[in-house]
Amino acid sequence: MKKIGIFIIGFIFCTTGYSQAIYESFRSIKLDQNRELKIQLPRNYKKNVDKTYPLIVVLDGDYLFEPVTGNVDYFSYWEDMPESIVVGVNQRKTREDDCRYDVAEFLPSQKGAEFFEFIGQELVPYINKTYRTAQLKIIVGHDYTANFINYFLFKDNPIFQGYICLSPEFGPPMGERIENVLSSSNDIWYYLATATNDAENIKKDLVSLDEKLQAIENPEVHYFFDNFEESSHYTLVGRGIPRALEAIFEMYRPISKKTYKEVLLPLETSVYDHLVDMYRTTEKLYGFKRKIRVNDFIAVSTAIEKKARDENERWNELEPLGKLALKEHPDTMLGHYYLAMFYEQTGEPKKAMRAYENGFQLSEVAFLTKDYMLDKVNKIKEDFGY
Template sequence: MGINHFMTRVLVCIGFICINFCAMAQFSQNKDNELILGTVDSLFSKTLNEQREIWVHLPEKIEDGKKYPVIYVLDGRGHFHTVTGILKLLEKWNLPKSIVVGISNTDRTRDFTPTNVPFQRGHKSETSGGAANFLTFIEKELKPFVESKYPIDTMSTIIGHSTGGLFVLYTYTHHPDVFDNYLAIDPSLWWDKEKLVKQSEKLLSTSTYQNKPLYVAVANSVGVDTVKVRKLRSEPTEMLRANLNFHDILVKNKGHIEFTWDYQGSEDHGSVVVPGMYNGLRSLFSWYPFPERWRFNTPKAYTAEELTTPFYTHFEELSKRFKREVKPDWQFINDVGFFIVTSHKLPKKAQAYLEMNLKYYPEESKSYVAMGDYYVMIKKKDEAISHFEKAIAIDGNKEAQEKLKKLKK
């Protein structure tokens, strides 16, 4: 069919979702009162020689010109709802608004396994070993396709469970530059007699993995403690054993690897998915929350520097992570500044916030209008006139012209 641009609505019944996250996911609502979580899109892969379906969720109220991080979810049909629900619950303050791309399966064993094992655990798996091809599809075809159609940022995350988790760790160990964040849930590292684990001994000893956060959630489906299980050789215990062996390698290389190991001994292979995704996203984006933002509620407890310096530090870190300049919201900073001067009567501390907008938005005439208004409030006429004139010089700001005229009278 070639690359195709058809888009069909995915109408998801909230009653179908068995977790509370998605009960909140009122992302958009049409005239028939149907809740819409995303769209189904499709592209033809020359690498895989087949049409591949993807499910795409966009944030609510997309801002013109703004781009968003993208989260690629393996086993898309199974995990799309969970990830979008978690985002709905946590986005804005704990997680950045993101685009979710769920990748549907055609031959799961083929795509997620890095080596060919024709017969495994009593099942035929002749097509296994296609992980390299599947990664080529994602990197060379899917990512450019998504970038061409949706407002995605440079930051990307991949999530996979079970054999999907194996693929996540294959990508992390062999091609760490493809994604920025890696989330593997109870990965099937037992595959091919732990071959990927053995390869990791050498691969992870290099410094290639700096600034590539990894989160691994591991369940205990067999009820054997982590000390005894290392001595066993039974098939049911091989997954936990392999995962523990991989953990040992991560610990050896903790000096240059940023990883979180989340052992959830009370969960099994199926139940670990939801807590693994929740904890994993919180872990990978642990740098995103900004609790110091709320100091303005009790400004008397802090100096002006203590109120505003955390903003400069935090947004410098965000800019490094997103690989572009990230600024605090202009309106938020402006509102806080005037809140502190009107409600708390602390003009110097309010001024520190308004000066922040001058620093981050020097090209915006409104930054100078706001500062002019501040100086009018504290009865510093000359400073107010100076800032209104600066606003007018930028773009002829009409509001500034009116205020300047009134001041000069």
């Protein structure tokens, strides 16, 4: 146990060493006061000068910022979500006024209306101007602030596409409004969480709302709900944040063994086309283009090989796959290897040999080594007497 504790402490220090928070005082004209911000930039943000990053705005930054940034840093380290910019807004002394709404229309009023304008008209534009943000923007809140973040959802062109509502204490018509908006929204991720030991009125409202939201038939909305066993109004936060990030970025993750077995192998259409469509879809959904992972190339090529043993024409898929790998990873052996396999399996050994030789001069990647490529060249020479 002591070793495990030392490892965890070491990991925390390592993590914070790579992605430390920036503390900043922001002067708001809308609020006529300064607001304390916490900003965490991705690892190597300064080195990746051409890269843009999703923005995650965290209300109740006093206590929600660190759980969110810890999960974002961890998930992005393992490529289960994109690296992201996280901005926390401290509200320890102001959250009641910030979330204020009138009791007639149940919309932000007084200080609440000013805070709404501060987020949409000052904070987000400032972050967009100062840092390299991508199109995708997510907002996070807990109880009062989880109710408040929904007001952004009601705008004609919402500035946020993702909403993480942790045990929201809704105003009276909020549930009905959310149901109406999600029925006709486009490209929205909406996560809602409660728990068995949550406040009884909150849990009852959210369970009831979930039944209505589950019935919405809108493929453009990605809705997720959790009712955590044995968690409270406060402890559900620690479980809800990673669950929400997993759900929102489900399509971003690398091709898993499960996906390989259940999707790629049974696929009757082109496996190569599936890879291209998958990345095109995630670009549309998340608003930024990303390089195709080596892991995903290997998963697709393995499926092509396996299926080609039964259907010989499947080998033809290796040619466009090789050309795509040359484009995505030009400094590695990957693309030349796939082209060499294509030539070898379609009866062009000389072209295959040259492709293996071209790959030999580039960087090793995954299972591809110089010795492996050289063995492939020598085997062709032996078989055909070159």
